[in-house]
Amino acid sequence: MNLRRAQYELAGRLVGPLVLALESWxxxxxxxxxxxxxxxxxxxxxxxxKLKELMSLHYYQGRFAQGAVPVAxxxxxxxxxxxxxxxxxAFYPENHAAICGVQRLVPPLSDAAEAxxxxxxxxxxxxxxxxxxxxxxxxxxxxxxPDLLACCTNICQTVLYWYRALASHLKVPLVLVDAPYVYRxxxxxxxxxxxxxxxxxxxxxEGISGRRVEPEALVEVTARAKEGTRxxxxxxxxxxxxxxxxxxxxGFFHMAPIVSLRGTESCNAYYRLLRDELVDRVRQGIGGxxxxxxxxxWDNLPIWFWVRELSALLAGRGFNFVCxxxxxxxxxxxxxxxxxxxxxxxxxxxxxxLLNQDLANRLAILGRLSRDYAVEGAVLHSDRSCKPxxxxxxxxxxxxxxxxxxxxxxxxxxHSDPRAFSAEQGExxxxxxxxxxx
Amino acid sequence: xxALAIGVDVGSTTFKAVVLxxxxxxxxxxxxxxxxxxxxxxxxxxxxxxxVAPGAPIGATGYGRKRVRSGRPLTxxxxxxxxxxxxxxxxxxxxxxxxxxxxxxxxxxxxxxxxFAMNDKCAAGTGRFLEVxxxxxxxxxxxxxxxxxxxxxxxxxxxxxxxxxxxxxVSLIASGEPVAGIVRGLxxxxxxxxxxxxxxxxxxxxxVLMSGGVALxxxxxxxxxxxxxxxxxxxxxxxxxxxxGAALTVLPSAAGDIPEQGCGPP
Numbered sequence: 162m163n164l165r166r167a168q169y170e171l172a173g174r175l176v177g178p179l180v181l182a183l184e185s186w187x188x189x190x191x192x193x194x195x196x197x198x199x200x201x202x203x204x205x206x207x208x209x210x211k212l213k214e215l216m217s218l219h220y221y222q223g224r225f226a227q228g229a230v231p232v233a234x235x236x237x238x239x240x241x242x243x244x245x246x247x248x249x250x251a252f253y254p255e256n257h258a259a260i261c262g263v264q265r266l267v268p269p270l271s272d273a274a275e276a277x278x279x280x281x282x283x284x285x286x287x288x289x290x291x292x293x294x295x296x297x298x299x300x301x302x303x304x305x306x307p308d309l310l311a312c313c314t315n316i317c318q319t320v321l322y323w324y325r326a327l328a329s330h331l332k333v334p335l336v337l338v339d340a341p342y343v344y345r346x347x348x349x350x351x352x353x354x355x356x357x358x359x360x361x362x363x364x365x366x367e368g369i370s371g372r373r374v375e376p377e378a379l380v381e382v383t384a385r386a387k388e389g390t391r392x393x394x395x396x397x398x399x400x401x402x403x404x405x406x407x408x409x410x411x412g413f414f415h416m417a418p419i420v421s422l423r424g425t426e427s428c429n430a431y432y433r434l435l436r437d438e439l440v441d442r443v444r445q446g447i448g449g450x451x452x453x454x455x456x457x458x459w460d461n462l463p464i465w466f467w468v469r470e471l472s473a474l475l476a477g478r479g480f481n482f483v484c485x486x487x488x489x490x491x492x493x494x495x496x497x498x499x500x501x502x503x504x505x506x507x508x509x510x511x512x513x514x515l516l517n518q519d520l521a522n523r524l525a526i527l528g529r530l531s532r533d534y535a536v537e538g539a540v541l542h543s544d545r546s547c548k549p550x551x552x553x554x555x556x557x558x559x560x561x562x563x564x565x566x567x568x569x570x571x572x573x574x575x576h577s578d579p580r581a582f583s584a585e586q587g588e589x590x591x592x593x594x595x596x597x598x599x
Numbered sequence: 600x601x602a603l604a605i606g607v608d609v610g611s612t613t614f615k616a617v618v619l620x621x622x623x624x625x626x627x628x629x630x631x632x633x634x635x636x637x638x639x640x641x642x643x644x645x646x647x648x649x650x651v652a653p654g655a656p657i658g659a660t661g662y663g664r665k666r667v668r669s670g671r672p673l674t675x676x677x678x679x680x681x682x683x684x685x686x687x688x689x690x691x692x693x694x695x696x697x698x699x700x701x702x703x704x705x706x707x708x709x710x711x712x713x714x715f716a717m718n719d720k721c722a723a724g725t726g727r728f729l730e731v732x733x734x735x736x737x738x739x740x741x742x743x744x745x746x747x748x749x750x751x752x753x754x755x756x757x758x759x760x761x762x763x764x765x766x767x768x769v770s771l772i773a774s775g776e777p778v779a780g781i782v783r784g785l786x787x788x789x790x791x792x793x794x795x796x797x798x799x800x801x802x803x804x805x806x807v808l809m810s811g812g813v814a815l816x817x818x819x820x821x822x823x824x825x826x827x828x829x830x831x832x833x834x835x836x837x838x839x840x841x842x843x844g845a846a847l848t849v850l851p852s853a854a855g856d857i858p859e860q861g862c863g864p865p
Binding site: 562568589596597 | 662673674675676677711712713714715716717719799800801
């Protein structure tokens with residue numbers, strides 16, 4: 162084991178946990194006592210502290226990944242299971258951009274990208290990622306330089322150009338998995354086409370890592386990924402109870418491990434912990450809100466820079482997003498994963514990602530979620546940055562309202578750029594929507 | 600009728616306030632250009648209205664609703680629907696065209712909002728658009744109907760962005776196009792923009808009502824009727840509909856919820 166590798170392992174197993182424990186202890190000392198005034202939210206989830214530790218450790222260890230282990234930058238819908246047996250450290254630019262979004266760092270990072278000629282009309286995740294790279298700025302300390310860029314077009318076409326731009330800046334190999342759009346269900350030849358690309362990916366990734374994919378290891382990671390998505394699905398399913406034991410906004414934050422650590426034991430251990438807590442809250446009748454009066458569905462990515470305000474606005478009137486199509490997408494994907502056929506089933510699963518499916522399928526999914534979670538209304542976030550998710554929402558709105566008899570609001574915003582959002586107008590529309598419930 | 604209620608609509612361009620009696624009739628009202636310093640204007644006008652209706656509850660709506668002291672804040676959407684429903688007492692679609700907002704609100708037989716759509720991020724398709732361009736053309740609002748009726752044919756205006764339309768209009772005048780034709784073209788461009796908003800929801804039948812300051816512009820009403828192929832019913836005192844709705848939501852009498860005779864100008 163070389164020195165860098167030893168540093169990386171130590172960072173993940175010993176130094177990282179110690180540093181984070183120290184930071185957490187300092188924060189607790191500095192924290193002002195909480196107001197005893199009762200708010201609209203139920204007691205906070207205990208698992209949240211563990212979530213912060215888990216994700217902080219992931220990013221902390223990432224600082225030492227370069228030169229220690231092969232590093233891949235991957236899109237959220239990429240079959241990362243294939244890379245894990247080769248020891249890759251997976252960095253997710255989208256998750257990093259979401260962190261920047263929550264911390265309201267997107268405008269300066271986007272400015273850096275725009276100064277290089279990237280259009281403001283590009284996805285704000287892409288601008289954040291490129292801006293972070295160009296301006297050498299990140300809230301996570303240090304981002305490991307990639308040895309491989311791994312991109313799958315199942316979430317959008319923007320990633321194709323975004324990752325090509327990254328490859329051009331970073332001069333590293335790019336593996337592109339082209340996942341054809343699914344109408345109803347993917348025909349066998351389309352799945353074969355994706356499978357062949359994944360087999361090529363194995364060869365490229367083996368070349369970069371200098372190792373061979375051990376079939377047993379691949380089966381093991383695939384089984385863990387399937388288990389992880391199943392556990393995540395169990396966590397989400399607790400929202401079917403009345404009151405839902407957490408809020409949809411909580412779900413947006415707790416989805417980080419299933420995106421970034423899918424296929425690892427730490428991911429699964431975390432979701433067992435979270436599920437147990439949620440099940441316990443259901444048993445005790447503890448809700449995400451003190452008084453859950455109305456149940457809603459949220460469609461599309463969150464408005465990262467406004468989630469807390471949104472959450473407070475709705476909670477103040479007893480509204481809860483008990484289900485969100487975005488967080489559910491990671492639970493749905495797991496059903497097709499089969500450890501007995503890791504590559505073939507990955508081709509199936511990753512071709513059928515929510516955003517790669519036609520409007521009829523999306524409508525069916527939203528309809529099913531609306532019924533399963535017994536929602537009375539839906540907010541469809543028309544996300545300026547995410548066209549594939551937002552296209553067709555006017556039709557979805559009309560069909561959901563007509564076929565399910567629920568109230569539906571189309572809310573224009575952006576997932577991470579506050580410059581493309583008017584808080585006053587957003588608040589006004591949401592308030593009017595809530596007033597219409599009487 | 601003893602029970603009284605005050606409704607205040609602090610809009611982006613105009614301040615509107617009404618006093619309703621227990622049957623929902625307007626017994627006093629004020630309409631003024633909105634001052635960006637909201638509180639002093641609100642306080643002054645409330646003092647005036649409270650001298651008519653001392654101790655009456657206050658319903659507040661519009662952008663400045665949270666700045667109305669002791670007012671119950673409600674969004675413009677709810678209040679406009681409430682005000683329109685009080686007049687027609689059946690379901691319908693309300694098109695409210697104000698200074699910076701255009702809203703399409705569908706309400707049910709019980710007066711509750713069923714669906715709504717508003718212009719987002721851009722004031723194209725609102726009263727402000729007309730105001731800016733007509734000022735540029737030097738056409739007073741009072742002459743607009745005459746200008747549009749006297750136009751031989753409409754001059755096509757391709758831009759509905761207020762800023763771009765202004766420069767487009769300047770170049771049309773420079774190229775010798777008649778002002779009357781440009782004015783008519785402007786109304787058609789605006790009607791087209793509003794129609795797009797209207798059609799973003801499904802409003803297959805029923806009455807189509809209109810409120811807001813733009814409803815006072817008969818040329819705009821005609822352009823909308825032509826574009827939508829529907830009869831537009833302009834509500835009485837269209838600028839006051841939001842304020843009336845705000846007052847109705849706080850009217851103390853239980854029966855006052857829906858006035859028997861409808862409500863209109865004093």
